[in-house]
Amino acid sequence: MGNYVLNHWYAAAWSSEIGAGPLGRRLLDEPVVLFRQADGSVAALADRCPHRLVPLSMGTCVEGRLQCTYHGLQFDGGGRCVHIPGQATIPPKASTRSFPVVERYGVVWIWMGEAERADPVRLFSISKHGQAGWDVIDGGYQRHPSNYVNIIENLMDPAHTTFLHSGTIGNPLAGEQPVATERTDDYIVAYRWLENTSPSPHDRRRLNVGDVPVDRGQFFYFHLPSTSRVETIVLPAGAPRDTDEQLCAGLRTYSYKFLTPETASSTHFFWMHVRNYQVGDDQAAAMLRAALERTYQEDLEIELAMQRAQEETGLRQLVSLRIDHAPVMAARMLAQMVEDERA
Amino acid sequence: MGNYVLNHWYAAAWSSEIGAGPLGRRLLDEPVVLFRQADGSVAALADRCPHRLVPLSMGTCVEGRLQCTYHGLQFDGGGRCVHIPGQATIPPKASTRSFPVVERYGVVWIWMGEAERADPVRLFSISKHGQAGWDVIDGGYQRHPSNYVNIIENLMDPAHTTFLHSGTIGNPLAGEQPVATERTDDYIVAYRWLENTSPSPHDRRRLNVGDVPVDRGQFFYFHLPSTSRVETIVLPAGAPRDTDEQLCAGLRTYSYKFLTPETASSTHFFWMHVRNYQVGDDQAAAMLRAALERTYQEDLEIELAMQRAQEETGLRQLVSLRIDHAPVMAARMLAQMVEDERA
Amino acid sequence: MGNYVLNHWYAAAWSSEIGAGPLGRRLLDEPVVLFRQADGSVAALADRCPHRLVPLSMGTCVEGRLQCTYHGLQFDGGGRCVHIPGQATIPPKASTRSFPVVERYGVVWIWMGEAERADPVRLFSISKHGQAGWDVIDGGYQRHPSNYVNIIENLMDPAHTTFLHSGTIGNPLAGEQPVATERTDDYIVAYRWLENTSPSPHDRRRLNVGDVPVDRGQFFYFHLPSTSRVETIVLPAGAPRDTDEQLCAGLRTYSYKFLTPETASSTHFFWMHVRNYQVGDDQAAAMLRAALERTYQEDLEIELAMQRAQEETGLRQLVSLRIDHAPVMAARMLAQMVEDERA
Incomplete structure (x- = not known):
């Protein structure tokens, strides 16, 4: 069980x-x-x-x-x-x-x-799916050979991006930037705004506003018990961001992972990507799909290594760091949810 | 053990x-x-x-x-x-x-x-082996990754032929035809005569009696504890079938499987085929050999799936059907024989 | 543990x-x-x-x-x-x-x-390593899927050479020749001198003294707990062999294996070969390396077979032979050393 x-x-x-x-x-x-x-x-x-x-x-x-x-x-x-x-x-x-x-x-x-x-x-509700001005990449699937809690913790952990994904989505700046955490009964979110930073060449071209600095928001949601939703927003620095409409004026991405345990040591990893830029651009979508597959493959390899170490040692970690706040909270909320259901 | x-x-x-x-x-x-x-x-x-x-x-x-x-x-x-x-x-x-x-x-x-x-x-005696007017295909071997009882039950079970072997030896008619069962101390046989039916194109050519209906007999023997012998007879409809000689006037086949347990979850499957038609026809023998190998491979895949399900659940079946009569009797006789030997 | x-x-x-x-x-x-x-x-x-x-x-x-x-x-x-x-x-x-x-x-x-x-x-001291007039083949590595005691016993056992390595280094003569055994606290050595024998064609060419008989010495050292050192010496028959200098006048080889347990059923097998002939001859070294790799691969296959049989039966051997003297003594000294350390 x-x-x-x-x-x-x-x-x-x-x-x-x-x-x-x-x-x-x-x-x-x-x-x-x-x-x-x-x-x-x-x-x-x-x-x-x-x-x-x-x-x-x-x-x-x-x-x-x-x-x-x-x-x-x-x-x-x-x-x-x-x-x-x-x-x-x-x-x-x-x-x-x-x-x-x-x-x-x-x-x-x-x-x-x-x-x-x-x-x-x-049923979980997927924001913007099927709405005009938004495009969806779906059909993404990987089998991750690790318990799903390892995958949830990975997805709630922006800090690893700089190192593990340095060749794909990593950003040297990001590593040192702390995150805030909020929770409700149904989800937990870790987030941070990187303000007044240089956009990536990709984002500059997509924004099409010339060589201006940007504000970049990252929101890592975990919707209990099995859904990760990573939202990113890129806006010209200082642009208003009080309403959904204002946020949609920037580049906005929802990256979903639907995790379904296969066994105690493997997980079905379904992923879907929703964006409001390069809509209808099949070539851009294909490149994005390949980059995301590579990134998730990098995570898969770490999760497998952790699974093996956990099985051999019976331990999960020997020391806690500040960056563990959101992942550990997510894992605890999940464990409580499992316990509540059994009671 | x-x-x-x-x-x-x-x-x-x-x-x-x-x-x-x-x-x-x-x-x-x-x-x-x-x-x-x-x-x-x-x-x-x-x-x-x-x-x-x-x-x-x-x-x-x-x-x-x-x-x-x-x-x-x-x-x-x-x-x-x-x-x-x-x-x-x-x-x-x-x-x-x-x-x-x-x-x-x-x-x-x-x-x-x-x-x-x-x-x-x-020693088990192999009918017609080495006799004039009969031909033998031997040397057949497969390793079946399943306990030998699963294989015995499969071989005593004509009903699966229509479905599992629909692409090879299956016959849509055969599925609904009940079988009779007889037993002695040494063997059990399930059999049926399909009377006044159309011969297959192959059998029509082999019989060489023109476009007449045929009677078709199928006998599924299990000789304890490890030998299956499937006998088939095709005769022009209404032909006498009281003596061995009369039966040999038709197309007659003995299909032997010698099952030797390798482990609790794998079995050596030796097979031999004896027939009284197309004697000396190497090309026909080669085609027959290939068709039989394919058929037994289909069985192998089912037996493996059953073995896995049995190991995971500790069960063999959840409901019994009428077609289980002969297979289940064979398995019980075998279990009794094992018990008798130990006592 | x-x-x-x-x-x-x-x-x-x-x-x-x-x-x-x-x-x-x-x-x-x-x-x-x-x-x-x-x-x-x-x-x-x-x-x-x-x-x-x-x-x-x-x-x-x-x-x-x-x-x-x-x-x-x-x-x-x-x-x-x-x-x-x-x-x-x-x-x-x-x-x-x-x-x-x-x-x-x-x-x-x-x-x-x-x-x-x-x-x-x-640290273990490697004779002649780096000295003028000597050449080293190093970098040798194989992973042997067997407990390291099986490998030690194999390396202390000249008798198997005739049979297992008949296609590589085996010598029909060698099989019947008894070995003497000596031990100290730190090592055990099994050795024999084959006197007045024909040199191999290879050794004749290397010795370069014409068609004379030779004395051949074989010394199988096991330095506790993990190092094997096989020394061979080929001298013209009757040549003095009282000092290291006299022995170095012949063909002399030190073959080292450094065994490091990986798990209870696998061992890192590092090997190094030191010789005083064909020094600087890269082609000879390459041939020697390939021959040694093949020989150790033959040992590997036997060690794996023994490991499997030991795991299945819980036994190591059913009968002891005279040739087991040195291998069994080596294994006992090692077991004692492990016990002493724990005490």
């Missing part, structure tokens, strides 16, 4: 992954199969035929039902067996667990806890 | 596998080495030099004796050390266990239980 | 392996990182950043200090953290263990035990 919050909508797959055939994926340490029903909606079942425990994801979709590859048993989206070749009566036990599913933002979201509490109202 | 019957002749290797050098193979979870003695007969020893435990199968055959690669100790077919370089006296402990072996039908059979009970009379 | 003597200088790396960046290597089952300080000397630290346990060997060297790749913490050669980005005060716990290191003979030697006992006087 892992350190998972069960009653929550987790990203299970990109919509584009669920086509004519089923998709098998381990989520919160349970094997799950996703497939499309006759009406096009996605269903999710425990990925084991109740007959011989063969993964249903090895099977095929037949008229919106999932057919086991071994003996042809067919299951509907509710997990009920509706056809057994060679047998007219279907035993009551011939069923497999089904999980609530919602498809939104091009993501298939699954609820692994108590089905009666699976309210789509509780 | 596995769920194995020890006092039994198991297929250890194809005769053609034992040439000038030794062959190492794990059988019933014990390392065994096979080699040819000076008279050409095969000997089988525990595959560990008593000196330093190095596998004797890493060594060489020297004048019909097996020489350890490390220090040159030589062993005869009885497992006695007969030469130690640099030492005239051979200590009594310098021996390794030997196992009774018989070579027949191109197969090396080994007896892993009490040697004094190893009577060649108890 | 392994069967290791801690208070001893072990080979950690070749000097040539420690360049501009750090080198991570597991030694005596502890992760260690080696790097060069500003003055060019090598330092060794426990290979875990105390902050998040990330291997420091993933980092970089910055002005002779080791910088963690994750958050840029910098450590000096004593393991003290000397810089934390974004934080002026360095917590006392922000340090990692350092190990004494000495560089000599092109080898980096490390002391994994009590630092205050790490006296360079106790």
Whole structure:
């Protein structure tokens, strides 16, 4: 049993992954199969035929039902067996667990806890997605071989950017700049404004305001229990930033990661990037996608190294630093949330 | 300790596998080495030099004796050390266990239980092997990464053919046709006759009787504890089938699988195919061999998936179906046989 | 905890392996990182950043200090953290263990035990290294997947040469020739003189004395707890051999192996070869290097097979032979040394 919050909508797959055939994926340490029903909606079942425990994801979709590859048993989206070749009566036990599913933002979201509490109202809301003047890079996926808490702490930790990502997104200045932290019941945010600094050549071109200094805001949100949202804003130095409209006058980015534990030592890392510049520019999007993949790969390697060291030593860290404030708070809030759910 | 019957002749290797050098193979979870003695007969020893435990199968055959690669100790077919370089006296402990072996039908059979009970009379008899008018495909081998009970159940289960083997030997009709089951102390058979059906294009050409309907018999034998024999017969519809001679007037096939547990989660799968049509036709045999290999590979993948699910859940199945009758009976008879031997 | 003597200088790396960046290597089952300080000397630290346990060997060297790749913490050669980005005060716990290191003979030697006992006087002395008239092949490294005791026993065992190395250095004559054994507190030596024998074609050419018989001496030293030194001498038959000078008139070889346990089932195998013939002949050295690598690879495969058999059976051997005298004595002396240190 892992350190998972069960009653929550987790990203299970990109919509584009669920086509004519089923998709098998381990989520919160349970094997799950996703497939499309006759009406096009996605269903999710425990990925084991109740007959011989063969993964249903090895099977095929037949008229919106999932057919086991071994003996042809067919299951509907509710997990009920509706056809057994060679047998007219279907035993009551011939069923497999089904999980609530919602498809939104091009993501298939699954609820692994108590089905009666699976309210789509509780789905995470993605700012600006689908709005005019904004562009989305989606479909991003990596499998990170580390417990998801390591990934959350990494994502709440701007300080590592200067060093680990020096070849990609790192910024020598950033390392020494402290962050402020705020929290509510639902999220924690670490943030900082770097004021009156030089824009990067990229940002200067995108801003198109000539050679002026800028203010740069970075907001690292962790929405419990599994979503990271990093927001960056670049504005000409001194520009007003009191309203959402004023902030949108600058370069604005929302970088989302939807973390879904696979096992105690691996995590599905879905990422999505939303921006209000270079909208419709496919070449810019492709370059951005490649740069982000590289950056997340750098994180992946560190997370794996930490996972191994944690498994060998049974420890997480030997000394705490000031930069640990937000990551450690995020990890504690998550642990409390897991404990509350169990109680 | 596995769920194995020890006092039994198991297929250890194809005769053609034992040439000038030794062959190492794990059988019933014990390392065994096979080699040819000076008279050409095969000997089988525990595959560990008593000196330093190095596998004797890493060594060489020297004048019909097996020489350890490390220090040159030589062993005869009885497992006695007969030469130690640099030492005239051979200590009594310098021996390794030997196992009774018989070579027949191109197969090396080994007896892993009490040697004094190893009577060649108890060897499995292969129908029609070597008889005029019959042809044999042998040498078939696959390593199946699953406990051998899963493989036995698969082989006693005609119902899966329609689904799992739809691209190879599957027959949509076959899925819904019930089977009868009979048993003796030594074997169980599940069988069915499909009467007055259309022959496959292949069988029509082989029968060479024009466009007539056929009766098709399928017999799935499990000879305890480790041999599967699937017999198929295709006759013009209504032809008499009371005697062996009458049955041989049709297309007749014996498909043998000799299962030898390697470990608790893997099995040596030796297969042999005997037929009374296209005799001497090498091209037909090659095509048949390839089709059978593909079919067994499909089974292998399911068996592996079941093995993994069984290891993770500690369960074998959650619901029983009518088609499980013969497989489950076979598994129970085997379990009883193991229990009887231990008692 | 392994069967290791801690208070001893072990080979950690070749000097040539420690360049501009750090080198991570597991030694005596502890992760260690080696790097060069500003003055060019090598330092060794426990290979875990105390902050998040990330291997420091993933980092970089910055002005002779080791910088963690994750958050840029910098450590000096004593393991003290000397810089934390974004934080002026360095917590006392922000340090990692350092190990004494000495560089000599092109080898980096490390002391994994009590630092205050790490006296360079106790370093192993390599005969003839760097002397005129002698040539050295160094840089040899293999990772042997076996406990180091198996490797020590192999190196103290001339008898296996005839069989295991028949295609490389083996000599059919050698197998039957007994060895004498002597021991002190610090080492054990097994040796034999093969007198009045034919030289190999190679040795005849090297000796350059025409077609005369030779005396051949073989000395297998094990210097506790981790160094093997095999000395061979080839002299015209009957030549005096009472002094080092007389022995040096012949062909003389010192073959060193520095064994450093990596884990309980793997060993770093550093080898060095010192000779007084074909000095300066690069082509001869290259051929010699390749032949030695092949020979040690043959040993590696046997050691791996023994390791697996030992792990499966919990045994080391079932019968003792006369040839085991020196190897078994070496293993016992080592076990006693480990026990003495713990007491």
